[in-house]
Amino acid sequence: MTSVIARTTTSVLHHHIKHCWSATRIGVSKQFANIRQTALPLPSKSIRVSTCPFGTKYSVMGKPKVVFVLGPPGSGKGTQCEKIVKEFGYTHLSAGDLLREERNREGSEFGALIEDNIKNGRIVPVEITCALLENAMNKTIQATGNDRFLIDGFPRNEDNLQGWTSKMADKVEQQFVLFFECSEQQCTERCLKRGESSGRSDDNAESLKKRFNTYINDTVAIIKHYEELQLVKKIDASASPDAVFEHVKTIFGEQK
Numbered sequence: 001m002t003s004v005i006a007r008t009t010t011s012v013l014h015h016h017i018k019h020c021w022s023a024t025r026i027g028v029s030k031q032f033a034n035i036r037q038t039a040l041p042l043p044s045k046s047i048r049v050s051t052c053p054f055g056t057k058y059s060v061m062g063k064p065k066v067v068f069v070l071g072p073p074g075s076g077k078g079t080q081c082e083k084i085v086k087e088f089g090y091t092h093l094s095a096g097d098l099l100r101e102e103r104n105r106e107g108s109e110f111g112a113l114i115e116d117n118i119k120n121g122r123i124v125p126v127e128i129t130c131a132l133l134e135n136a137m138n139k140t141i142q143a144t145g146n147d148r149f150l151i152d153g154f155p156r157n158e159d160n161l162q163g164w165t166s167k168m169a170d171k172v173e174q175q176f177v178l179f180f181e182c183s184e185q186q187c188t189e190r191c192l193k194r195g196e197s198s199g200r201s202d203d204n205a206e207s208l209k210k211r212f213n214t215y216i217n218d219t220v221a222i223i224k225h226y227e228e229l230q231l232v233k234k235i236d237a238s239a240s241p242d243a244v245f246e247h248v249k250t251i252f253g254e255q256k
């Protein structure tokens with residue numbers, strides 16, 4: 001697994017959620033409104049500095065570059081991202097991996113909520129996902145200087161899109177959106193096979209049906225939104241991993 005997983009402490013995540021999300025944002029889910037009522041510790045000065053490096057880095061290195069990677073569950077997003085990392089030097093941030101890590105982190109207040117959403121194929125409130133992504137980006141930039149990111153599996157619905165747009169869009173350069181197209185049948189077969197060894201609680205027939213419904217009902221509209229902005233690079237993901245990567249390479253090769 002090549003994705004960079006941010007070691008996000010509760011206080012850092014809380015700090016992000018409390019201070020980086022405006023109370024005026026519309027569409028905050030009822031579920032999340034409950035979380036926000038729990039006591040959030042005030043940030044220490046060091047957290048304030050360590051979580052907001054983008055502003056100080058703009059003048060030196062420009063905005064971080066972001067490619068969103070979308071497609072149905074099992075279309076091969078993670079597989080292709082690993083290859084892109086090796087060949088083109090991006091950092092791979094999987095929203096699903098970050099959420100699973102936060103779910104597994106001892107003491108996480110969000111663990112149960114994340115697991116409930118994952119198992120039922122629903123999308124976790126953006127406040128959590130975007131805070132995890134922003135932390136991971138900050139940590140990567142600080143640790144490696146690499147400011148090119150593949151953000152895999154995000155934005156997945158209107159809530160994700162709105163949250164990202166209001167908090168992050170101005171801080172990054174959106175390069176394009178990679179869209180892996182693949183049939184439900186083929187993707188389901190791949191995920192069921194992966195489920196034999198992945199240990200994922202959602203690689204089973206029941207969860208997959210729900211994940212596909214979410215993809216069709218919520219994510220397709222997000223891909224259409226980016227198509228209207230002419231940002232989508234569509235790839236037939238039904239071929240072998242190497243054949244798919246041949247197409248992917250032509251797209252990244254065209255970038256400056």
Ligand SMILES: Nc1ncnc2c1ncn2[C@@H]1O[C@H](COP(=O)(O)OP(=O)(O)OP(=O)(O)O)[C@@H](O)[C@H]1O
Pocket residue numbers: 071072073074075076077078079080096153190191193194237238239240241242244
């Ligand atoms: N082109 C391909 N042909 C056949 N199998 C593939 C292909 N690409 C990936 N796979 C396999 O399919 C499974 C799903 O791939 P992968 O995890 O890359 O998909 P994903 O889109 O990231 O899935 P998810 O969104 O569910 O995390 C894995 O077991 C992977 O090895």
Ligand SMILES: Nc1ccn([C@H]2C[C@H](O)[C@@H](COP(=O)(O)O)O2)c(=O)n1
Pocket residue numbers: 073094095096097099117118121122123124125129152153154155156160202211
């Ligand atoms: N933006 C996201 C991405 C993922 N999740 C949750 C719900 C997904 O079914 C699950 C697994 O994601 P995957 O690894 O298949 O990309 O993670 C989410 O809520 N929001």
